[in-house]
Amino acid sequence: MLAVTMVTIDCEDPKALAEFWTQALQTEVVADLEGYLVLGGSPALALQQVEDPTPGKNRLHLDLSGGVRTEEVARLVELGAEVVRNHDVEGFAWTVLRDPAGNEFCVSDPHGEND
Incomplete structure (x- = not known):
């Protein structure tokens, strides 16, 4: 396996x-x-x-979670990330960010917990 x-x-x-x-x-x-x-x-x-890194949107990205999403997003922005957009779908929220090299990744609330 x-x-x-x-x-x-x-x-x-x-x-x-x-x-x-x-x-x-x-x-x-x-x-x-x-x-x-x-x-x-x-x-x-x-x-x-x-x-030559691949231009455009990543075909694979990291989904991270842990702690309070809004606090983690603020911490990551202080480290150099950029917020792309926020999503909230049926009680599940996440934020799409870009790292300093432009790679997109997501930070989410734990499933079922919206802040």
Whole structure:
């Protein structure tokens, strides 16, 4: 049976992007493999240097949750994220953000808990 052990984000500058994601996820770089950084966690998050990141919307994105969504969004914006839009559907709310490299990700309320 397969399991997700790591999610990799393509970017131009992994070290710069690691500054955001290590603070956002309260983790640290556990491997630096010249243009490929791995952050601790489960699943792990990797930042891979590529010459030309894919333009446009990500085909895969992270969905994060924990704590009070509005407080987490404010914290992430202070770290360098940008709010794209907010959603509220039938008692479930989430915020779409972009990291400093332009990758979209979401922060949601726990299912069934709207703030």
